[in-house]
Amino acid sequence: MMPSLFQAESGRLDFAEIRVTPLNPEQIEALKKADAERAAKKAEMDAKVAAKRREQAAALLAREGTLLSNGNFETESKKKDAPEGWGKGGGISWEKDESDGNRFIRLTSLTPGKTVLLYRECPVPEGAAALEMTWKQRITGLKKGPKPGLMRASCWSSKVLTARRCRASPPRRILKKTQMAGWRSGPSSWCPQRQCP
Numbered sequence: 001m002m003p004s005l006f007q008a009e010s011g012r013l014d015f016a017e018i019r020v021t022p023l024n025p026e027q028i029e030a031l032k033k034a035d036a037e038r039a040a041k042k043a044e045m046d047a048k049v050a051a052k053r054r055e056q057a058a059a060l061l062a063r064e065g066t067l068l069s070n071g072n073f074e075t076e077s078k079k080k081d082a083p084e085g086w087g088k089g090g091g092i093s094w095e096k097d098e099s100d101g102n103r104f105i106r107l108t109s110l111t112p113g114k115t116v117l118l119y120r121e122c123p124v125p126e127g128a129a130a131l132e133m134t135w136k137q138r139i140t141g142l143k144k145g146p147k148p149g150l151m152r153a154s155c156w157s158s159k160v161l162t163a164r165r166c167r168a169s170p171p172r173r174i175l176k177k178t179q180m181a182g183w184r185s186g187p188s189s190w191c192p193q194r195q196c197p
Contacts (some may be wrong), residue, residue: 058125067131068122073103091116109142136183 005013023031057067073083073094082088083103091108107116125130 004172050093053123054126057123059084061125067124068120073105085120087119090115134185135184 001018003015005011019022060069061067070085070180072081072087074084075084077152082094083105086105091110091114093108095104095106096102097104107118109116122131160165186190
């Protein structure tokens with residue numbers, strides 16, 4: 001064992017009278033049974049949540065023709081400081097294009113080597129065998145990071161929603177240029193469901 005206070009800014013952590021003793025077979029069986037019951041309850045809850053999210057995804061697809069609401073960033077949040085359904089953070093701003101008035105999200109590198117990340121979950125409806133993702137992008141004054149392969153100014157990773165935990169597909173590096181005048185269509189990204197165990 002290794003008691004520790006990891007990356008704390010301040011404060012104390014006290015320990016006293018630490019003991020380690022073996023369990024008898026009855027105690028072990030009781031623990032196994034309790035663990036199995038907890039796992040079964042969690043699996044049941046996860047399945048219900050996943051089913052509900054798949055239903056919501058199917059309804060969104062039928063209503064808007066996409067699995068990602070507000071992908072055009074036009075609908076503002078209740079606080080009117082960000083697009084509805086999208087997060088905020090350092091280096092992320094909600095902008096308006098001067099040429100046509102369309103809204104968009106801007107990711108700006110403020111600190112060299114620091115990641116600027118915008119995260120959004122996208123539930124998948126039942127029966128979707130694969131996904132195609134398209135977008136538009138524009139690049140201004142991008143410089144490579146200090147190490148090879150770190151210029152991932154725009155990358156995507158995908159996770160297919162099922163009742164079981166699925167592993168994410170590898171991030172797809174889609175940005176090779178450092179300057180791109182005007183809006184260009186980004187490449188498609190596929191996430192086959194067979195990636196899930």
